[in-house]
Each structure stands twice: as structure tokens, then as C-alpha cells.
Amino acid sequence: MADPQPASTTSPSSEVPLLHAQLRTLKAIAEASTHQDIVAALFNELSVIDITICSLWLFGPNEHQRAHGPFNYVELAGLRTKATTPGTDILMRVPIRFRTPLYEHLSTGRPLLSTSTDDVSLDQNPLMRTLLKSTPVANWVICPLNTDARQFGLIFVGSEREEAFTPAIVESMNVICTHIAMKAALLVLQQEQSRSRYERTALLNTVRDGILLTQTGSDGASVLAVNERFKRLFNCQVLHPGMQLDVLLNQMQIPPSVRHNLTASWRYVSVNERDIQHGTFEMVTFEGQPVEIVWYSAPMINPDTNDVFSRLFIFHDATPERAAVQVRSAFLSRVSHELRTPLTSISGFTQFILEATGDDLPDLAKEYLTIINDSAGKLKQIFTELIEITRAYAGEIQLDLHAVHMEETIRSVLRQYEAAADGKKQHITVVAEDNVPVLQADGVKIGRVISSLISNAIKFTPEEGRILVEIALANTSTDLPPYAPPDVMTPAVVVKIIDDGEGVPESDIEAIFEPFHRAKNASAQQIVGAGLGLALSRSLIDLHRGHIWVQPVSKKSTGGKFFFTVPVSTIL
Numbered sequence: 001m002a003d004p005q006p007a008s009t010t011s012p013s014s015e016v017p018l019l020h021a022q023l024r025t026l027k028a029i030a031e032a033s034t035h036q037d038i039v040a041a042l043f044n045e046l047s048v049i050d051i052t053i054c055s056l057w058l059f060g061p062n063e064h065q066r067a068h069g070p071f072n073y074v075e076l077a078g079l080r081t082k083a084t085t086p087g088t089d090i091l092m093r094v095p096i097r098f099r100t101p102l103y104e105h106l107s108t109g110r111p112l113l114s115t116s117t118d119d120v121s122l123d124q125n126p127l128m129r130t131l132l133k134s135t136p137v138a139n140w141v142i143c144p145l146n147t148d149a150r151q152f153g154l155i156f157v158g159s160e161r162e163e164a165f166t167p168a169i170v171e172s173m174n175v176i177c178t179h180i181a182m183k184a185a186l187l188v189l190q191q192e193q194s195r196s197r198y199e200r201t202a203l204l205n206t207v208r209d210g211i212l213l214t215q216t217g218s219d220g221a222s223v224l225a226v227n228e229r230f231k232r233l234f235n236c237q238v239l240h241p242g243m244q245l246d247v248l249l250n251q252m253q254i255p256p257s258v259r260h261n262l263t264a265s266w267r268y269v270s271v272n273e274r275d276i277q278h279g280t281f282e283m284v285t286f287e288g289q290p291v292e293i294v295w296y297s298a299p300m301i302n303p304d305t306n307d308v309f310s311r312l313f314i315f316h317d318a319t320p321e322r323a324a325v326q327v328r329s330a331f332l333s334r335v336s337h338e339l340r341t342p343l344t345s346i347s348g349f350t351q352f353i354l355e356a357t358g359d360d361l362p363d364l365a366k367e368y369l370t371i372i373n374d375s376a377g378k379l380k381q382i383f384t385e386l387i388e389i390t391r392a393y394a395g396e397i398q399l400d401l402h403a404v405h406m407e408e409t410i411r412s413v414l415r416q417y418e419a420a421a422d423g424k425k426q427h428i429t430v431v432a433e434d435n436v437p438v439l440q441a442d443g444v445k446i447g448r449v450i451s452s453l454i455s456n457a458i459k460f461t462p463e464e465g466r467i468l469v470e471i472a473l474a475n476t477s478t479d480l481p482p483y484a485p486p487d488v489m490t491p492a493v494v495v496k497i498i499d500d501g502e503g504v505p506e507s508d509i510e511a512i513f514e515p516f517h518r519a520k521n522a523s524a525q526q527i528v529g530a531g532l533g534l535a536l537s538r539s540l541i542d543l544h545r546g547h548i549w550v551q552p553v554s555k556k557s558t559g560g561k562f563f564f565t566v567p568v569s570t571i572l
Helices: 012-031 035-045 101-107 126-134 167-205 228-234 245-251 256-267 319-360 363-393 406-416 418-423 443-460 520-524 533-543
Strands: 051-060 073-081 092-095 112-114 139-146 151-159 210-215 222-226 277-284 290-301 308-317 402-404 427-432 439-441 466-474 492-499 548-551 561-567
Touching: 012 035, 012 167, 035 051, 035 073, 035 167, 051 167, 073 151, 101 139, 101 151, 139 167, 151 167, 167 222, 210 228, 222 245, 228 308, 245 256, 256 277, 290 319, 319 363, 363 533, 402 443, 406 418, 406 427, 406 443, 406 466, 406 492, 418 443, 439 443, 443 466, 443 492, 443 533, 443 561, 533 548, 533 561
Parallel strands: 427 466
Antiparallel strands: 051 073, 051 151, 073 092, 112 139, 139 151, 210 222, 210 308, 277 290, 290 308, 402 439, 466 492, 492 561, 548 561
16 A cells, blocks of 8 residues: 555646536535445546546444444445446445554545555455456545544545546545545435434334324424324324424314314423423214323423423323223222112111110120221221222212312311310411412312321321421422422412321332322321222312322431322412
């Protein structure tokens, strides 16, 4: 191998055809859409040097992390010889060693010229030797394809002429290869984008739910991608990236009322908004099947910059799950009713015996009858709560909305627990902000939630302990207390109940709201309960589009801390 050496001088008259050839080549390269087109442009337009072979090689793997190497192989991306048919695709990949004289020379960005095929080694590459032996070459040049950002590969050009590569031609080749490197960068970027789109589409199409990705723009939110399930679900086939979200909503085959509600819900939520949205609606599919759709909307955040770059919408057909829930709920409700009937008889007859003959009964019999009556009452309460939970899961509970003063509702509930709190010498304090509005809610059901939380606080708070109830208004998500779920709807009234008990560990903050779940310290402290109160409370708060959660206990935060929200959807 040798550095470029002047082979001959070039007269001004010979430079004119070379300049024209260079301009034609640059124009053809600019119009090229593939690497093979680039090779064809060189082969056809630089006829002044009588090219015998022209090949384009790309380093690999093509990764941003090693834009300047080391590379594992060199891959043939384009080839043209006098013996090959134009457009022939030949796929070849050859391993390379990083620290070699040829590679070190190409890393400098200077072309490499030789007057003898014996100088061509390319790490003793058998492929290169085969190409040279099959094609007559008297002179050749290797030009690196480099940009400031990365190394892409090399161009190999061979000619039958002994003095084909004069200094002027080598310089022209260098200029051309600079443009080829930029074109290669563009093609690689297009390939990466195409591969990314393909992978994204393939991934989205594996999801059984309807998926919609949107992005923000000067004209509002627009469609970035949808999957096939979304198209089939809403029977909208004419979709393309960049379509405005309003246009897409008009194409979706959904009831007009649903379209109006979704438009109102999505229009005022920026793609860059970090809150999570959700909702449900009913529709009839294109095949005539009635379905219930549950949808969620969440931001997609770049972990490096913490910026929102897109918004994801998921549409799930919940019809099978809801049907199963309704069957299960009907079964549990039926069983609970059947069991509650004999319990009512047991309790009624026990009370009659105690009232009618209580004074004549032996003390032991009176004690046993009292235990039977109390146990029947507790079982009846469990079945009542179980029926309400199953009805809530099946969507059978309706809200009786009216004006609710949260502070008054809480104080009314507390009056029912004065005796229980006084019996343990506990002190309960209520603190309400002045700006808490009157809500439109179901006061009875909100009262049941408060009753469950206050009852638990009294049970788990030791004697002479303190219980604090706070009522506040959260206008935005930044006003919410710690551990609030990301999709809390604001503005909302927030109720906080804090006690001096042992609190809830991190491992139980979700399980504690499941039916029949019992805290570990409940058994240790012999606290009575079936584990249904918090599960029913979550169902009732969900009906109000609110949230209920617990802050786990830690070294910095002791005691039980429960929170729930009721959105200020309408202020009376």
C-alpha cells in the first residue's frame, strides 16, 4: 500500500471534461435513493477514468455508541463491474481487524492509491482478492467515507488504465466521496427511521388492545401511529401519520355522544400534560356486537430529558371481563341473600328470648344467647358489605347526587363513634380549610367511606392516642399529598385521616384495599373485622371518580395515614 502519488500532470483542457463529469456525478448522487444507486452514479458518470469496478462498503455494526469504531465487519452495500448486470444485489459481509495499516490509513480521511493489485490486501481479504482477480484492474483508489460525526465505510474504484488516477482525479474523487459520506449518513438515518417505524408497528400490532400514539404540533395534537386492533375496533382504515386528532375522532365509528365526550375530554389535555386520563363508553362494533370500552391515556416521557414526547391512548374491550364480573356478582349476591335470611331469623329469635325470658334465664344461658346474637349481627354486616361490593364491581350501584358539605358529613359520622373513642380515651380533631367548596356527591356513600376509615383509626390507635382529620382543596396535582396516584382528577377535595397506630407497611399499600385482606397487626392485636371495609370504600370512591390511598409507614413517617379525594366536578 502507498499514499497517493502524482501519476501525471493534467492540462487545463482535460480538466473541463473532468469537472463536468464531477458535477454530473454529484447530481446523480444527490438523486440516489440506495447505496447501489450511488455506485451506479460513479460507474456511469466518471467514464473519463474508464472504471472497471466500483464498490461501496459500510462498517458495522452501525451503532451511535461507536460512530468511530471499533467495527466488527465491513459489508458490501453496492457493487458494479463490467461483468455484473446493473442493479445486481450481492450481499457480502467480511470480518475485519480494527488495528491494521489499511484501517489506520482510512481513519485519517485520506484516500489510498495503488498502481498494482498486489498492494491490495484489506487484511488479506479473500473477497477483495476474488473481485480483483475476476475484474482486470491496473490502478485503483480507496476513498474513506467519513463525516465529523462518524465513519461509514469506504469506496473502492478500479480502472484498466495504468495512469487513471491522476492528482486531479484523486482530488475529484475525494470531493465526490465527501458528498457520498453525507448521502450515506442520510441513507443510514432513513434506514434507522424505517427500521424504528417497522419495529414500532410490529410491536403495536402484537398488542390485543387498540393503541393510539399522538404528538403535539403547531396545529394541536396529531396522530403518530395506530395499530391494526384500533383500526378494526373503530372501523377507521384511512389513517396516516400527521392526521389531526379531531379528524381521527370524526372517522371513528362511535356514538355521537361518545365522540362529543371524548372530544371535550381530549381537546383540553395537552400532549405534554403529565396526568393520566381514563374513562369508559359503550358502542356497537362494525360487526354489530355491543361492547364496553375502557380507555386510558398516559404521557410517554424521555428518561434522559424528562420531557414528554408523545401521548399513549389504550382502548380495551372490557365486555368479557364485565360479563364475568356480573355473573360472579350475581352468584355472590344470591348466596349472601340466602345466608342473610336465616341469620335474620337467628338474631330475631335470640333477641325475643332475651327480652321475653331474660330475667328467668340462668346467667350462663343469657351469656351464650348474647354471644349468638352478637355473632349473628356481625355475620349479617359482613354479608351486607359483601353484597354491596359485588354490586359495585358489577356497576349496579347508582349515586344519589346532592349538595354535600364534607366537614358536616365528617362531624356527623364522628358523633356515632364518640363512645368508642371515649372508651379508649382517644382524642379526635377535625381541621378544615376555609376554601373547601360544597360538592355534588352521594352523602350517604361518602359517609360510609368516612365511617370505615374512622372505625379503623379507632381500632388501630392505642389508648389515649390522637386521630386527626384534615379537609383541604387541591386545585392542581402539585397540591396533592404524598403518594397520590398519578391520575387523580383535580381540582378535588382531599380528606386526610391520621392516627397514632402502627401504620401500613410498603408491601401492603395496595393489598389492603383488596376484599378480605387483613393487616398483619390486626390479628396480633385481636382486632375484629372481615377485611371488607376498605375494599367497599375504594369502590364507592371510584364511583365518584375519586381516589383512595394510604401512605406507607417509614422512619420519617409513623402512624396510619389514609387519604381520599372527591373531584370538584360541580360546585353547588
